[in-house]
Amino acid sequence: MKARTSLATVLLSLYAQQKPHNGYWWASFSSEFKLGFVSGYIESIANESDLAVYDRVVPKNSDRPQNVPRQEVLSECEQYSNPRHPDFTNIPFGQFVDGVNAFYQDYRNKNIVIKLALIYVRDVLKGTPAKELEDELTSWRHIASQ
Helix, strand or coil: CHHHHHHHHHHHHHHHHHCCCCHHHHHCCCHHHHHHHHHHHHHHHHHHHHHHHHHHHCCCCCCCCCCCCHHHHHHHHHHHCCCCCCCCCCCCHHHHHHHHHHHHHCHHHCCCCHHHHHHHHHHHHCCCCHHHHHHHHHHHHHHHCC
């Protein structure tokens, strides 16, 4: 009996890991969880971005910058940044949750993964042109439907 319980636990955990993090997954959570997820995701993106810049500035085999001049830091940051830099600044976490909820209200978006939903909501709130948003979303819908 104990072996069956352990096997069931392992199988359930494997199933849970395979469940895609899409609109169906998102809908299964409370508002509190969604707010926590969004804040954790955005904070981790910001930290990862900072680490990527830091890795470019810190000399190899060193624990910290060796008196890196401010201009060099700025130059490295400019070289690292790109048009799709993960800028999630100045948008309240609650607004992201509302945006993702609205995004997944459209049945055509249900199979799109949460990472892309967050990017879409960010782009909408940052003022990305409607044509660019629509092209991006059409592409994601096509991929998600396969």
